[in-house]
Amino acid sequence: MANIEDEEFWKPRRCLREPIPDIFHAAFLLDRAVGAHLAGDRPSAERLIREANMPSVRAWTESLWGKKAANPDQYKYFRFRLVPAVSSYPQKEERTEKRMPTSEERRSIIERYGRNCVFCGTPLISKGIQTAIRLAYPTALPWGDRNADQHAAFQCMWMQFDHVLPHSRGGDNSIENVVVTCAPCNYGRGERILEELGLIDPRTAPIHKTSWDGLERFSPARI
Secondary structure (H helix, E strand, C coil): CCCCCCHHHHCCECCCCCCCHHHHHHHHHHHHHHHHHHCCCHHHHHHHHHHCCCHHHHHHHHHHHCCHHHCHHHHHCCCCCCCHHHCCCCCHHHCCCCCCCCHHHHHHHHHHHCCECCCCCCECECHHHHHHHHHHCCCCCCECCCHHHECHHHHHCEEEEEECCCHHHCCCCCHHHEEEEEHHHHHHHCCCCHHHHCECCHHHCCCCCCCCCCCHHHCCCCC
């Protein structure tokens, strides 16, 4: 077990857990699937979407997002400590009314940060694109009510618009406080502030955009 007294344990880090290579391989397979779909080769597209539903990717997601009882190694990634000066929860009446970014604001945020998680770098796919592909290939892209019943790659790469300072901790809805993340980084962090988890503020780090298009060419304008 990690030594929480070790200085290295609390060294600032960019993400809860570094992404595994299989995540990027799954993104490669989905990119090929969209290419096959656009070329009219539906059998190949369906096969590639199925191949991207990888158990190793699900296990990575569950290590951050899943229940602690089923993921005993979570302590390696959630290095929580209290930060009294900034750990308060404002009263409900003191908080800004929560809302998610508008379509125009989402486009601005994506233009600023690209389509990779600002924390771990995982390639991101918007909910609109996931829905479009699921409707076209319903048997290859399962999306049930439980995490275990959802396509592992699309679940892991699910684009989120995350409040850096959580709303429950006094964060506002300005686009300066919202970044793009993957679902595991967003839901794994929850209401915790960056300082409590020893995470570097992604807004202060260099922005590394990639050529990943979020599969948007499958059905454009579905942010």
